[in-house]
Amino acid sequence: MLNRSSDNKQSTLTAGLPFSQACENNKQPILEVLEQELQDFTHVLEVGSGTGQHSIYFAPRLAHLIWQTSDVFAYHATINAWHAAYPAANLYAPLTFDLSCDSVPMNKAVAAPYDAVFTANTLHIMSWSLVSKLFELVGDMLPLNGKFIIYGPFNENGCYSSESNRQFDHSLRQRDSNSGIRHLEDVIALANTHKLKLSDKYAMPANNQLLVFEKY
Ligand SMILES: C[S@@+](CC[C@H](N)C(=O)[O-])C[C@H]1O[C@@H](n2cnc3c(N)ncnc32)[C@H](O)[C@@H]1O
Known part of the structure; x- marks a missing residue:
């Protein structure tokens, strides 16, 4: 499953765990932005932690803050397994966060004093x-100047950012017609309706972007 011969320790420890090559590829470029953007922040909620690979990489390198993972329940065992392999004092076990629940998807998390929310892909x-529900929740939850940081592919000016993103969008929509790469302008307009304004936009490798919204 792992093919990174340069990191034998990690290969040994993570053998058998669900693994995302994309996470391995993008974790360092994302970290470099988070180090700047989250310098003065203390409690980050990660939405959709997936395998948990981002969290085990970011938390020990952002040791001044608490990194709270979350996802739908089905992902918790994987996230917990990665956390067991790479524990960190500031890395917290996943909360159940499922936006498709009719009720508030994460009672405990909503009550906690997060000053930033991160989500990737x-x-x-x-x-x-x-x-839309995610932006509403995050807009309600964050304090003034809190940050909502979003990594992933986006269309801009009605265009795909690459041929690979066009193909990716096509495959997403074939699998689920409700999914698909979002238009940056739609995301910004949605954010504005929840008191979140775009404060930074970073071009990332592989035709992805990292968007930073600030609560006003
Ligand atoms: C493509 S994965 C990305 C995982 C990870 N953040 C990454 O970058 O590798 C999409 C994530 O969105 C989460 N997700 C999908 N639907 C969700 C929902 N209704 N509520 C919360 N999370 C959801 C999935 O469980 C999954 O972890």
Whole structure:
């Protein structure tokens, strides 16, 4: 499953765990932005932690803050297994966060004092109505100047950013017609309706972007 011969320790420890090559490829470029953007932040909620690979990489390198993972329950065993292999004092076990629940998807998390929310590669997986629900929750939850940081592929000016993203979008929509790469302009307009303004936009490798919204 692992093919990174340069990291034998990690290969040994993670053998048998669900593994995302994309996470391995993008974790360092994302970390470099988070180090800047989250310098003065203390409690981060990660939405859609997936395998948990991002969290085990980011938490020990952002040791000044608490990194709270979350996802739908089906992902918890995997996230917990990665956390067991790479524990960190500031890395917290996943909360159940499922936007498709009719009720508030994460009672405990909503009550906690998060000053930032991070999510990677989720907006094109969820339906637009769930993306809207996510922005509503995050807009309600964050304090003034809190940050919502989003990584993933986006279309801009009505265009795909690459041929590979066009193909990716096509495959997403074939699998689930409610999913698909979102238009940056739609995301910004949605954010504005929840008191979140775009404060930074980073071009990332492999035709992805990292968007930073600030609560106003
Ligand atoms: C493509 S994975 C990305 C995982 C990880 N963040 C990454 O970058 O590798 C999409 C994630 O969105 C989560 N997700 C999908 N629908 C969701 C929902 N309704 N509520 C919360 N999370 C959801 C999935 O469980 C999954 O972890």
